[in-house]
Structure formats: structure tokens, C-alpha cells
Amino acid sequence: MAEDLRRRRFLGYLLAAPTLAVAVQWFDPPRADAAVPTLPQPEELFDLGDLQNLAATPTANLVSVQMNRDGSASFAVPRAEVGQGITTAVAMMVAEELDLPLDKVSITLADARPELLMNQLTGGSNSVRSIYTPVRTAAAIARQQLVATAAKQWGVKDSELTTRNGVISHASGLTATYASLAVAAASSKVEAATVQLKATADFQVLGTPQNRIDARDIVMGRKTFGMDIQVPNAKPTMVRRPPTINGTVRSVNNTAAVLAMPGVTDIAVVSHGVAVRADTFGQCIDGLRALDVTWGPGTVDGTSDASVLAQLKKAELPMLVPGLLTEVLDAEFTFAFASNSALETDNAIADVRKDSAEIWSSLKVPIVAQEDIAAQLGLPVGAVKVHVVQGGGSFGRHLFHDVAAEAAEISQKMAKPVKLMWSRTDNFRQGRTHPMCTSRIRVTYALGNVVSYEQRHTSVQTEFSHGLGEMLTSFAAKLPIAGNLSFAESIFLLTQSSPYNFGVTTQLLNEIPVKFNTGSMRNIYSPNVVTAQELVVDQLAAKMGKDPVTFRRAFLRDARLKAVFEKAVSIGQWGRALPAGVAQGIAVHSEYQGAVCCLMEVDARPETVNRPVADGVTGPRVTKALLVVDPGFAVNPRGLEAQMIGGINDGIATALTSSLHIKDGLPLEGSWDNYFYTRQWNTPPDMQVVIAPSGGNPSGAGELAVAPAMAAVACAYARAVGKMPTTFPINHGTLSFDPLPTEPSTPQSPTDGLDSAF
Amino acid sequence: MSSHTFVLNGERVTVEVADDVRLLWVLRDLLGVTGPKYGCGLNVCKACTSHINGKAFNPCSVPVSAIKADDEITTIEGLPATVGQDLHPMQEAWLETDVAQCGFCQPGQIMTAVALVRKVKAEGRAITDADLDSIRNICRCGTYSRIRTAIKSGAAKM
Numbered sequence: 070m071a072e073d074l075r076r077r078r079f080l081g082y083l084l085a086a087p088t089l090a091v092a093v094q095w096f097d098p099p100r101a102d103a104a105v106p107t108l109p110q111p112e113e114l115f116d117l118g119d120l121q122n123l124a125a126t127p128t129a130n131l132v133s134v135q136m137n138r139d140g141s142a143s144f145a146v147p148r149a150e151v152g153q154g155i156t157t158a159v160a161m162m163v164a165e166e167l168d169l170p171l172d173k174v175s176i177t178l179a180d181a182r183p184e185l186l187m188n189q190l191t192g193g194s195n196s197v198r199s200i201y202t203p204v205r206t207a208a209a210i211a212r213q214q215l216v217a218t219a220a221k222q223w224g225v226k227d228s229e230l231t232t233r234n235g236v237i238s239h240a241s242g243l244t245a246t247y248a249s250l251a252v253a254a255a256s257s258k259v260e261a262a263t264v265q266l267k268a269t270a271d272f273q274v275l276g277t278p279q280n281r282i283d284a285r286d287i288v289m290g291r292k293t294f295g296m297d298i299q300v301p302n303a304k305p306t307m308v309r310r311p312p313t314i315n316g317t318v319r320s321v322n323n324t325a326a327v328l329a330m331p332g333v334t335d336i337a338v339v340s341h342g343v344a345v346r347a348d349t350f351g352q353c354i355d356g357l358r359a360l361d362v363t364w365g366p367g368t369v370d371g372t373s374d375a376s377v378l379a380q381l382k383k384a385e386l387p388m389l390v391p392g393l394l395t396e397v398l399d400a401e402f403t404f405a406f407a408s409n410s411a412l413e414t415d416n417a418i419a420d421v422r423k424d425s426a427e428i429w430s431s432l433k434v435p436i437v438a439q440e441d442i443a444a445q446l447g448l449p450v451g452a453v454k455v456h457v458v459q460g461g462g463s464f465g466r467h468l469f470h471d472v473a474a475e476a477a478e479i480s481q482k483m484a485k486p487v488k489l490m491w492s493r494t495d496n497f498r499q500g501r502t503h504p505m506c507t508s509r510i511r512v513t514y515a516l517g518n519v520v521s522y523e524q525r526h527t528s529v530q531t532e533f534s535h536g537l538g539e540m541l542t543s544f545a546a547k548l549p550i551a552g553n554l555s556f557a558e559s560i561f562l563l564t565q566s567s568p569y570n571f572g573v574t575t576q577l578l579n580e581i582p583v584k585f586n587t588g589s590m591r592n593i594y595s596p597n598v599v600t601a602q603e604l605v606v607d608q609l610a611a612k613m614g615k616d617p618v619t620f621r622r623a624f625l626r627d628a629r630l631k632a633v634f635e636k637a638v639s640i641g642q643w644g645r646a647l648p649a650g651v652a653q654g655i656a657v658h659s660e661y662q663g664a665v666c667c668l669m670e671v672d673a674r675p676e677t678v679n680r681p682v683a684d685g686v687t688g689p690r691v692t693k694a695l696l697v698v699d700p701g702f703a704v705n706p707r708g709l710e711a712q713m714i715g716g717i718n719d720g721i722a723t724a725l726t727s728s729l730h731i732k733d734g735l736p737l738e739g740s741w742d743n744y745f746y747t748r749q750w751n752t753p754p755d756m757q758v759v760i761a762p763s764g765g766n767p768s769g770a771g772e773l774a775v776a777p778a779m780a781a782v783a784c785a786y787a788r789a790v791g792k793m794p795t796t797f798p799i800n801h802g803t804l805s806f807d808p809l810p811t812e813p814s815t816p817q818s819p820t821d822g823l824d825s826a827f
Numbered sequence: 828m829s830s831h832t833f834v835l836n837g838e839r840v841t842v843e844v845a846d847d848v849r850l851l852w853v854l855r856d857l858l859g860v861t862g863p864k865y866g867c868g869l870n871v872c873k874a875c876t877s878h879i880n881g882k883a884f885n886p887c888s889v890p891v892s893a894i895k896a897d898d899e900i901t902t903i904e905g906l907p908a909t910v911g912q913d914l915h916p917m918q919e920a921w922l923e924t925d926v927a928q929c930g931f932c933q934p935g936q937i938m939t940a941v942a943l944v945r946k947v948k949a950e951g952r953a954i955t956d957a958d959l960d961s962i963r964n965i966c967r968c969g970t971y972s973r974i975r976t977a978i979k980s981g982a983a984k985m
Contacts, residue, residue, distance in 0.1 A: 152929025152968045280925040287930030288918040290862025290903030294931060297861040305856055331828070331845045349844070349852035350865070412866045412874060412967040413931045461864070461931025462967045493867035684871075685963075707925050711970070715928060718969025741872045741965045750960040752971035818849050818868045822888030825870070826879055827946055 078263040079206040083256035089136035089214055090255070093207040134163060134207040140235050140248030142167055142211070144204065145179040149191040149433045151463035153771045154708035157282045158197055159204055161705055165274040166208035166267060168232040169247065176282065181435035181455035191433035192468055192589065194661045194769025197704055201767055209264040218254040219245050269702065278707035295416045295458045296490060298429055303418045303486035304334060305350040306479060308342040309357035310499050310814035313367035313734035314585060315341055322361040330356050337482040341499070344479040346487055351818070354492070358813040368584035370734040374505070377583060377731065378403060381507050381527045384581045388511040390521040390573065395513040398612060400605050404597045405728035405801045406736065407503040408744055409590035410496040413461025419476035420486035425452045430473040431460030438470035442477045465589035466501055492815040494739040502729060502736070503590035504529035508601035512571065512609055519609065519624065522571035526598055530580040531557055531587050565598055568659055569606065569624040595660060595776035596723055603656040603780035604793055617655055617784065618643050629664040629763055630657050633697040636761055641668035641695040650674035651692070654785025658777035661769025664699040667717070667777040671785035682750050684742045686726050686805045689786055694753040696774055701765040709770050713758045716774025718747040724782035726751060728801045739809035739816065833894045835860070836905025842891070850886035850894060851875050854902065862903035862934045866965065873964035876935035877902045883942030903934035906941065917941050920981030928968035936964050936974055944982040954982050
């Protein structure tokens, strides 16, 4: 790939602007990867990231690197930053090709830009993959233009000049800063330019570990999230919500009394609740709790975990291979609903006027938000300005703009600006969820060979109505998958593939149309699909009298996976002596053009499982986590390691502790002491990430670790207790907390906080 | 509506607000101090962790009327001044370790870490894995292991 880049020239455009500005086509050309050996599955030929790149092809010349008069460079990235580190990675790309110090690069988040079509979608771990070449091209052309400008002024050749730290130098001793050339280098007309990019071997910034560019603001409490933005008169606003998912309002019986409460300014009935605007959020909580509302039905009234599971079982697709002349292994797994709620609850500021509107929210698909909100308000798209703000986590939640649409509805009804915040309980109970699903697997084997592998994944439908669906519709004809598939089936096929030589392999998805609020949760289907697969692989190994590592070594078919696997086996000391009740588990996964192997050690001894923690769940502890990742090229190894660590903690949570329990049409979970995301007492005290790049372009990283981590925990747990778990998370069968009341929808804040000061 | 006075990050402040409004909203909505974050309002997630007279507490669960005129409230914004530096050693440790991902929980994590280290030091011992396991602050990005590393490193410099 490095050789390839040296040969190729990349195209960009000098823009007519007061200071130097270079625009590029916002698209990374399709990769030409090595062929996959046998019977490639769709995900290997062409994955979700490739689809997103393909969809971006027609969008040309629309994003630009700007050189400022102070010698700094700026770039407005058409993506969301929700903790994944995209702003840092993009700053590194600009710094590299411009030869500018990293702290002289300023990255902001672009407002919704309809002309970017579907290329303003943050998801599918695609950002670095799609941005890598265009951003570097723009920065490299900017550097080239600065050099040409200096050369002309000095009457020397471009090739005699060098650039370093934002300064151009000539052997004669002449120097010029970028600041001094920013205006002179500007073009008076739009002009095409081509450039060669740096070879990987020449990188000074890319590939080196860098801290987040916003780290200092974060530790000083200065990073501005949506809730911290001050918009004049956008007062705190919250919503009293129904006791069932998507319930409706029949009547509000005491509006005047609540309006008279301290601080309360406005009340409005909205689609799924009653909004209260007040001077403080505390007074919103008081107001919404005091409301007397008569509720209408929701969309899943009366449903429970058991009723949804019964529906899923009815919808499971049949297996095709009878297994008459072979041994057969059948397994079935159930995965509970889970929440993709971030720590920052959903929030948005909306200022809707008669003929215009302005929205501030953390949005991964701001264009769709803008279109939908304009239609909802009855305004032209151009009259709705949508600002993308820094998000306190996303995990898939901000692919949807539910909260922004609701803020717009409330602002329009109250005819005032509002700062809408969902309560913690709203976020768990009425927010988007990762749907319940089952995964059935049948494997047939004979004479030491696996003859067939069939996996049937059945799920409550996952909503993809946030833009990925539109992308698929537009480009369906170009996808290497046949038939008239639904969005979800297409995404399933574009993301799933079995890494093993298991003969005839089919993995299919069927969905049931139950009206829960669902959406993608970090890594979508893969954590469940891969966990089921890896548990079955361990079973199969046992049936054939082999240890999990020996078996995988014989059947793994991808060279990059084999490499990370062998490294994990060796570094993680597979097979080392451990006490009874403590065991290792290993799992592999390939997605987003990256390869991962995860080796976990789980302690399931009673003294560990039953260790006391107030208001929390303990259970088995992952004492050691090792993850080996081949990201192709690691743009920022420190950021990549952070994504892997986060993914490991997500995998631990979904395997062991975190889920939603549905009862009477509503999740019971209402706080972080109910929804047991990994806590300090659950996280591995020994956590190691090994980055083993094999070269080439960067893979996706944001979601890459979740599936193999969840699978490795499950496999280790199964070996520690000597029994394969079939329901996840493993503690789902026991409700480990007292549910908060379903009415009023948001609990009152405690008053005894000083008692626990330490 | 009544008048409430206390010391916030070294300065005496007075606010007019009903007695039962939780301090978090007084800080964020009325005084514009946004370092302490809302993550639950239930004294569970600890994203709003600040200090009262040097001890960690959660302003989401304390009515403003419970704060006395001489009580010193320190939020993340006021932490460096408590050691007379641009950054507190724990904040430096957070930077060295590059702990943050989205960063939403980190002000609370740092305030908890400082109080925990002070408490452990007052007991005349070093911080243990059990101490770290006792931290309740949620980090939904899962930065826990870097938090553990940073606390040990910050403790050495406190």
C-alpha cells in the first residue's frame, strides 16, 4: 500500500478564498484487497463501510482544509464526536501532511450540510476509513501550495524547499512561516491540483500515540456538551412520560395548578408525554411529577420478556442440513434487550420561530434530522439550521434524532426556545434499545471435518430508518448480495461472516415487527452472533476431543486472524495453570477490515461471585483481559487502545450483567444501579491491548472489540463453571434490584446526599 | 424564593431560589457552572461529584437549603486553585494517561479520585485494588482501567 501511495497522485481543488483553502472529494476510493480463499461471504467482499464509501462517491469537492492568518489550519469534520476520537485522528492527518504541529490544527463539527448527501453519517465504524485519504489529500495540497508560493517569492525551485513545524526553509537560510503565506497562497479562482501523499515510512504524526486534542478541556470541566450550551431563553425542559413504551396523552387534569408551581413557565402536550419548561431542571422534575395525566395506549402494552421470546421462537427460520450421515450439534441462545444509553442523557436545544428553526444536538446523521424536523415543523429544509454538538457518548443512540425532533415539537408548541433533557429513567425506559434476539446454530461434522455450519438469528426488528436505509435503497443494485432483502437483512449480510472453514455456511436473519424503540447498539448484531458461534466452536472442539485453541488453529481460514490468534495464545499464556473455578476463554472476530483475538480469564468461584457490593451486581469477575488487534494501520495507537478497552468493558457487560427486563410494556430498569453496565468492581484489574498492524489502510475501530470480548467472556465462563450458558447476560434470570415506580415517570432526586460525603 | 449564600470555588455567592432545588441545578442552571454533569439525579452515577469542605459529595442529591453560608463548595473548575496550580496533580495524571474518551464523566471521576486518595492517605496507607473497586462513578465509554492507572499515578504526586 505504501508503494501504491507513492505512485498515485490524488486530486483536490484550490478554492477562491481570502486565505489558502483546499477542497477535496469526500470519498475514499474502494479498496482492492487480496482475494478471500474459498467461498467468500458478502461481508468479506464488500462490507458496510464499503457501502458507505460507495454511497459517498457522487459528493465531490465539498470539504476543505483552511489555512488561517495565524498559521493554524482548520477543518470542519462532517461527523459526530462522541468519544471515539475522530477529531483527534483527523487533526493528526492534517498535521502530518501539512507538517504542522498538532496543536496548530483546529477541528470543529460541521453543521448539517444537505449537499453532502449520505456522507454525513457517523456509524458502522467507518469514519477513519472514509476520511483517511481525502483529508490527507487536502492538507498535502495546502502544503504544496504554500511551498510553491514561497518558492515563487524567493525565485527558487519548489524542490529546494523543506517544511517543518509550520515553517518553510531554504538552504540559503531563508525561512517563512505558514502564517506569513496564508494570504499570498490563496487562489483567486477554483483550480485543480494533484499531489502525492507521504509514504507510511515517512510519517511523523500518523501512527504515533497521541492524546485526545480535547483532553485538557475535559479534565478542567470546560468541554462543552449539549447541556452546557447557553442559548438565550432556552430554559430547562423535561417531559412527563407514559407508563408504557410510546404511550399517548388522553388528558392533562391539573395544568393550572402545575403552572403555578415555583419556576414553572410553560406546559405543552406532545406526542408521547407532557412537556414542562421551568427555570431549573429540578423544578421541571417537580412539575412533571405533579402533573395528573390520563394516558392512552402505547405500542407494546402488555408485552414482557416471555411474550417477546415466544414470538421470536415462532419466527425462527428452519435449518436446511438434515445431518443424516454426520454427527449433529444443535444449540440455541437467547439475548435479552439491552440499552445503548450514554451517560449523558438525550438532550437538544430548539429555537423554533414562525419561519425558521435552529437546533443543537449530538447527531450522527444530522441531514436526516434536518429533513425530518423541517417536515414536522412545516418549514423548508433550508430554514432549519442544525448544529452538531459534542456528545457524551453515543453507542448507536445518536444515529436517531428522537430528542431533537421532540425539542422542536415542544419549542413550536410553547413558541419559546427550550433546552430539553431526558431524565435517566426516560433514557432507559423510553429510549432506543438493542432488541431481544435468539441465535440457533446447527453444525454437522464427520471424520474430523465440519461439514456444515448454519446460524439462524431471529430478532425483534432493529430500526435503520436513520439514513443507512436510504443509502441501501440508492445503491442496492451495486451490492454483491442477491435478492430482495430488507434493510436489516442486508446490513446483517454486510456485517457477518464466519471465520472458520466449516464447509457449507449460511447465516440468516429473520425479524419480527414488534414496535419497541430499537436501534443499533455498538457493533449491532455481531456481539450476539459471534458469542453464539464461539460457544458452539468450543462445544465442537470438545466433541472432537480437542482443546479450544488446537481446534481453532485447525479451522481458522484468514491469515490476519491466524496471526492475532497466535499472538494472543502466546502472550496470554493459553493453558496456564489456574485454580478450579477459574478458566480462560478465547474468541476471534473480523469486521470493518480489522482482525481481533480476545483472551479472557474469568473467576467464577463462589467467594468471587458472591463478593458484596452495595446496590450493585458482582457475579463472576473477568480478572484478566487480553486483546490483540490488527487494525491494518493504527492512525493513533493510543486512541485505538482506548476504543479496544471500551469495547472490552461493553462485551463484559452484555455477557455478564447488563440487560433490560420488559414487564407490562416497559423496561424495569431506571437507573445505573438497575442497568448494570460494567463498574470498577467488574472491570478486569489486568487489562492489556496489543496492537499488531499488518499494514495497509486503517480499519474501523469503534465497534471492533465488542463482539470478540463478549464471546471470550462467555467461553471463559462456560469453561469455568463446566456448563455452556444459553441466556445472556448470564444474570438476566434474576432481577437484582427493586424497580423504580413507573409513575411518575421520573423519580424525585434524593435529599440526603451529604450523608454519603467522604 | 429565598436567598442562599455559600462559598463556591473560593468566592462567596448568593442565589435567589426555592429551598428544595438541588444544588446541582443551582450550580448549572442559575450560576452557569457546568463542570458537574447530570447523569441520573439519583446519587448513583456520580457524574456531578464535587467537594464540600474537601469531601466528595453529589450535588444532585442535596437541596440548596442544606448548604451553610461558610460551606466551601469546590467543583472541577475550582480544583486547581486548591493546590495553587494550573492543574491539580490528579488532572495532570489524567492527561498523562489520556484517560478520557467522551469526557462526560471525567470531571466527576477526578473529583472522586482526589477525595478517595485524601481519605486513604489520612488512614496512613496506599491505595489498593479494593479501594479502586469501591469507586461507583459510571464511565459508559469504559475507561476504567486507565482511571485506575491515573489514580495510582496522581496519588503519588498528591
